[in-house]
Amino acid sequence: MQVTLKVMRHDPAKNAKPGWQTYSVEAEPMDRVLDLLHKVKWYQDSSLAFRRSCGHGICGSDAMVINGVNQLACKALVKNLGMLIQVEPLHGLPVEKDLIVNMEGFFAAYRSVKPYLINEEQPPERERLQSPEDRAVFDTSTKCILCAACTTSCPVFWVNGSYIGPAAIVQAHRFIFDSRDKGLRERMQALNASTGLWRCRTAYNCTEACPRGIPVTKAIEEVKRAMIYDRF
Numbered sequence: 207m208q209v210t211l212k213v214m215r216h217d218p219a220k221n222a223k224p225g226w227q228t229y230s231v232e233a234e235p236m237d238r239v240l241d242l243l244h245k246v247k248w249y250q251d252s253s254l255a256f257r258r259s260c261g262h263g264i265c266g267s268d269a270m271v272i273n274g275v276n277q278l279a280c281k282a283l284v285k286n287l288g289m290l291i292q293v294e295p296l297h298g299l300p301v302e303k304d305l306i307v308n309m310e311g312f313f314a315a316y317r318s319v320k321p322y323l324i325n326e327e328q329p330p331e332r333e334r335l336q337s338p339e340d341r342a343v344f345d346t347s348t349k350c351i352l353c354a355a356c357t358t359s360c361p362v363f364w365v366n367g368s369y370i371g372p373a374a375i376v377q378a379h380r381f382i383f384d385s386r387d388k389g390l391r392e393r394m395q396a397l398n399a400s401t402g403l404w405r406c407r408t409a410y411n412c413t414e415a416c417p418r419g420i421p422v423t424k425a426i427e428e429v430k431r432a433m434i435y436d437r438f
């Protein structure tokens with residue numbers, strides 16, 4: 207079947223404004239949007255720019271707005287999208303070219319929560335042990351692939367791009383709730399700042415956007431409570 211793929215094109219080095227470009231692409235129902243983008247790039251228009259790496263929902267590099275919804279192009283199937291498929295870059299991040307956005311600010315927010323184990327205590331002779339029950343507490347937040355679908359779906363982030371965003375808070379959650387970690391207070395600086403997690407208005411867009419099924423809003427609320435009660 208022939209599918210119409212409508213892509214938001216923009217090369218800020220050449221044009222001030224973006225514009226739509228339409229391609230007619232031969233597709234199967236089980237093709238992914240990433241397959242369609244490849245067909246365009248390889249056989250119709252090599253100037254089309256987009257990111258991808260794993261092709262299987264693991265690397266997080268091909269999040270984009272597909273038919274108005276943040277999704278991974280490698281997981282979005284043609285059969286669920288209809289004959290007209292509209293693709294745009296993630297909202298709220300500067301466009302480098304076409305579907306490629308600048309992720310610098312996103313990763314700066316990620317780094318600001320110190321996404322690594324913090325524990326200055328003398329380690330045991332062999333390893334820091336953790337029970338399966340304690341591991342389960344932060345299991346969902348380990349599934350984050352840093353795709354930015356959550357942060358770029360958040361209305362607070364659209365209004366104020368300096369908001370740390372849900373993805374960074376999920377990363378903070380992954381370590382704050384790790385029974386071996388002692389870094390809550392070190393992470394508070396970024397989380398408690400005027401651009402931190404108190405800006406969240408529980409809009410839930412982030413939870414709906416997450417391709418990994420992470421209950422993002424719940425994680426944010428748990429981090430808020432951890433900061434209020436500081437029981438670590």
Ligand code: SF4
Binds near residue numbers: 352353376415417420
């Ligand atoms: Fe992507 Fe989900 Fe991680 Fe947000 S929480 S960056 S949507 S995987």
Ligand code: F3S
Binds near residue numbers: 361409
């Ligand atoms: Fe934004 Fe998610 Fe909070 S969409 S307002 S970070 S619940």
Ligand code: FES
Binds near residue numbers: 258
């Ligand atoms: Fe890696 Fe889609 S290409 S998540």
